[in-house]
Amino acid sequence: RSSRQAVTLQALTTAGAAGLPRKDASAEQMPKKKILIADDSRCSHEVYTGFLGDRYEYLHAYDGVDTLVMAVEERPALIILDLMMPLLDGRSICRKLKNYPGTKDTKIIMVTARNTQSDRLVGFEVGADDYLEKPCSGELLARSVKNLLD
Numbered sequence: 001r002s003s004r005q006a007v008t009l010q011a012l013t014t015a016g017a018a019g020l021p022r023k024d025a026s027a028e029q030m031p032k033k034k035i036l037i038a039d040d041s042r043c044s045h046e047v048y049t050g051f052l053g054d055r056y057e058y059l060h061a062y063d064g065v066d067t068l069v070m071a072v073e074e075r076p077a078l079i080i081l082d083l084m085m086p087l088l089d090g091r092s093i094c095r096k097l098k099n100y101p102g103t104k105d106t107k108i109i110m111v112t113a114r115n116t117q118s119d120r121l122v123g124f125e126v127g128a129d130d131y132l133e134k135p136c137s138g139e140l141l142a143r144s145v146k147n148l149l150d
Contacts (some may be wrong), residue, residue, distance in 0.1 A: 007008070009102035030114050034058075034078075035052070035057070036057045036058075037058070037080045039085070040062050045137055048141065051142055059074055063088070064085045064090075071106060077101070077149055078107040078148055078149055079133075080109050081093060081128075090110055094126045095127060107129045108128050108139055109141075110130070111131075111132045111133075132144060134137065
């Protein structure tokens with residue numbers, strides 16, 4: 001290297017690229033928020049991750065018992081929860097998680113084909129933060145996730 005290149009390189013390194021803002025290393029290394037997708041349909045898992053993209057880290061549960069275990073052990077920021085699940089239904093899962101101190105603040109979006117007003121009311125009564133009807137649009141799911149996590 002020439003001495004001029006060495007001086008320029010040193011100046012850029014110590015002065016933050018000659019007055020240009022440096023990249024914030026902490027912003028680059030921010031961990032992705034975890035979303036637990038709890039649905040007995042593998043297709044739903046693929047659709048939801050496709051809608052939401054690579055902005056989040058995904059966990060997958062296919063029955064109610066696995067959902068409870070993963071929620072307690074992994075502490076996701078949000079759960080996308082199907083109402084009709086094997087072993088334990090979505091309402092019971094939601095109620096248990098909202099009553100457990102370690103998961104009571106976890107955001108829960110209940111997604112189901114059951115869309116009567118009474119179904120929605122029960123969903124909110126057991127602690128769901130949002131209630132979306134299947135099939136839901138990607139835009140609606142993404143907006144709900146963003147609203148709850150940001």
